[in-house]
Amino acid sequence: MxxxxxxxxxxxxxxxxxxxxxxxxxxxxxxxxxxxxxxxxxxxxxxxxxxxxxxxxxxxxxxxxxxxxxxxxxxxxxxxxxxxxxxxxxxxxxxxxxxxxxxxxxxxxxxxxxxxxxxxxxxxxxxxxxxxxxxxxxxxxxxxxxxxxxxxxxxxxxxxxxxxxxxxxxxxxxxxxxxxxxPSLREERQQSYSPILPVSPRTGHVLLVPLVARDAKRGTVSYAEPDTGEVVEVPVTGGNCKLQxxxxxxxxxxxxxxxxxxxxxxxxxxxxxxxxxxxxxxxxxxxxxxxxELFLDEEGKKISKSKGNGLSIEDWLRYASPESLQYFMFQSPRAGKRLYFDVIPRNVDEYLGALTAYPKQDARERLNNAAFHIHGGNPPTEDLPISFSLLLNLASASHSEDRNVLWGFIRNYAPDATPENHPRLDHLVGYAINYFHDFVKPAKKYRAPSDIERAALDDLAARLDAAPAEASAEELQNIVYEIGKTHEFANLRDWFRALYEVLLGEEQGPRFGTFVKLYGVKETVALIRRALAGEDMSKG
Structure with a gap:
């Protein structure tokens, strides 16, 4: 094959x-x-x-x-x-x-x-x-x-x-x-239990009452009306009764x-x-x-149709594709899952990753791939230039909810990409805007850099400003790594966390070199300069 x-x-x-x-x-x-x-x-x-x-x-x-x-x-x-x-x-x-x-x-x-x-x-x-x-x-x-x-x-x-x-x-x-x-019922429930529930001809109620008589040959049951005590006989057939x-x-x-x-x-x-x-x-x-296993809401409680807690189907479809929801359902059905808004981005990207991997796999691998089951054995060919998470960070950094603006940034990274030749990516742009508006934007918490972070950010801005215009995402990532090492962060994770919290107002974020390439080197330098100048980063 x-x-x-x-x-x-x-x-x-x-x-x-x-x-x-x-x-x-x-x-x-x-x-x-x-x-x-x-x-x-x-x-x-x-x-x-x-x-x-x-x-x-x-x-x-x-x-x-x-x-x-x-x-x-x-x-x-x-x-x-x-x-x-x-x-x-x-x-x-x-x-x-x-x-x-x-x-x-x-x-x-x-x-x-x-x-x-x-x-x-x-x-x-x-x-x-x-x-x-x-x-x-x-x-x-x-x-x-x-x-x-x-x-x-x-x-x-x-x-x-x-x-x-x-x-x-x-x-x-x-x-x-x-x-x-x-034996499965509480003692008080045993006294009134019947697997056959009469439907009262008088009130129309489906009654949770004990039966007072049964006639298997005639196919009828008798019960006492709860409010009058009148004994009524009804057939078990024809919709006159239903079962527990x-x-x-x-x-x-x-x-x-x-x-x-x-x-x-x-x-x-x-x-x-x-x-x-x-x-x-x-x-x-x-x-x-x-x-x-059951789905749990934000507080770890079982979701309920009468309470409406957890995500609704409409909620998911506002922020992600139908296929990503099926991906969520496919993964580990016997494991408990927290079903809340913050699980959506990861499931979108994992679904897209499954699509990308599918053509390169042999038959056995494909049958273990969620994409095979989501698409009935015939998944579409797809290899998007950027991830959904990266789109969210792009919307976050630019504070833009304009599709055209986001597509302008996308072309920094993938010059040939357009809404016409990447319709799935265009859908993702719309989902990213909705998700950013409803969840990311209200939750942003920027902070000022520490002295060591300020020095590193200043150095990073200078190094990026001097980088060649054609520098790749990997080359830009190397610059970021070098700055972190030069300024002797005890753990490089602290350096990247600082980038996300100071520049994006979030605790975690994308591979930073890829983000710089997508957002634009000059735009990233301007973002750093604004943070160092103490400007209000929440205003874009």
Whole structure:
């Protein structure tokens, strides 16, 4: 295979996939093994992701779809010709148990506690219900990324009877399911627990009440209305009942024939319970899957769709490309990750580094490369002249939020680069401006140089002023190193930290020679002179 080719021959691709240690292939091999043990290697394989639309979809929901898609594509390589489907299932028939804190009209929503989410008015006033609003938000996010999936609504599936046969099986196996669930509950909850939740014909509420009678032959359950005590009998079919979510999860796996579903680490015990219920209902092996680590916000707390803490998908897309978000999702899914704004620049540059490395790699290396999984095995060829971090430092030093000004600096470093021949770089310029405006600029803290730093900066300005106009970034970096050594900094890191804090108002920064080449030697000298003169560096 040529080193510069981005196409992997089918035979080499399959061979590499069979031994790849990339986690999507490790997961996909579990599904291949599942089919072989079942003796059904040619049937359609169903992947599922779940979403609870009781709050706005957060970035973790997106991550589950992105990661499941990566496993799906890996499976399709390992089992060519085997059809696959991905269902994104929304539990929108669930009752609203609390009012989210990150939506408008919360007082109005408080009047609809226990109503199915598809019966709760939309607080944003744009859709037929709160559930419909959140479903639409999720689908818009997924569609913007080009994911191939089928959306499924719990309300529609229950009411259309698609779960009826399995719901009758749940009623038949009620006692066995209770034996599984009760030991997992607190004592007070055991007294009222039922895996089957009636939907009150009078109030429309999804009721968390014990059942007073069951009739498996007639397919009905009876309960006492909470406020009147009236005993009401309803069918378990046709959307007249829904299941508690752990039982609901297992029921969906059986009814739909799910082969693979992943879940967060906080749901390990729930997966075990659902798997046991699945076996009771089907006497088969539960779906494959793995438990990923949770995303944490700035304070180290789990992100929540009802609180809206952490990053939203819209947040990320204001500051970085969709592909960089998928890169974040690909990396170490079993390791805990802090998901906040300051993780974005590093992930952008690491994603771009993966793209640059891809053409030079052999088949096995490519299958371990995040770019392969982000782009479905066909990543674009890209080798940008400068990094995103360097663009941020350029915006920081110039205090400019004008794309044309930043492109003028870029051409100092890469004379032939234009927005037309480097559209991805042009996108990065826009992201850098947004990130600089919202985060870098407000957080800048300049300081005056110490005596030793002042002398070194003065020397650096003189040396740069005398440098040849065609000096390379490496030659300029050597000048910076020499100044640090000449002025006997105990640690050269202290010298570079001084450059960043005095000139850029930040604690860390880019390779300084590259920055000088990009920003311009004369411009850098002027920047140093301003700092030495005690000017207000925050005004550009």
């Amino acid at each position: 040529p080193a510069d080719s981005t196409t992997i021959a089918p035979s080499a691709l399959l061979e590499a996939a069979r031994v790849s240690k990339a986690w999507p292939f490790e997961e996909a091999r579990k599904i291949v093994d599942r089919l072989e043990k079942e003796g059904e290697t040619g049937r359609t394989v169903l992947f599922e992701t779940g979403y609870g639309p009781s709050g706005l979809p957060h970035i973790g929901t997106f991550g589950e779809v992105a990661r499941t898609t990566m496993v799906r594509r890996a499976f399709e390589i390992l089992a060519p010709g085997v059809p696959t489907r991905l269902i994104c299932f929304s539990d929108d028939m669930d009752g609203l148990r609390k009012v989210p804190t990150n939506v408008p009209n919360q007082e109005m929503l408080a009047g609809y506690i226990n109503m199915p989410l598809t019966k709760v008015p939309d607080p944003f006033g744009t859709h037929s219900s709160f559930g419909a609003h959140n479903n639409a938000r999720l689908r818009a996010f997924l569609d913007s990324y080009g994911f191939e999936y089928e959306f499924a609504s719990s309300t529609e599936y229950y009411k259309a009877g698609r779960f009826d046969a399995t719901l009758l099986k749940v009623l038949e196996k009620f006692d066995e399911i209770m034996e599984i669930m009760l 979510w752990k039982a609901d999860w297992a029921m969906r796996w059986v009814a739909l024939g799910v082969d693979y579903e992943m879940a967060g680490k906080d749901l390990i015990d729930s997966v075990k319970l659902a798997s046991r219920i699945y076996r009771v209902l089907s006497n088969k092996r539960p779906p494959e899957g793995f438990n990923y």
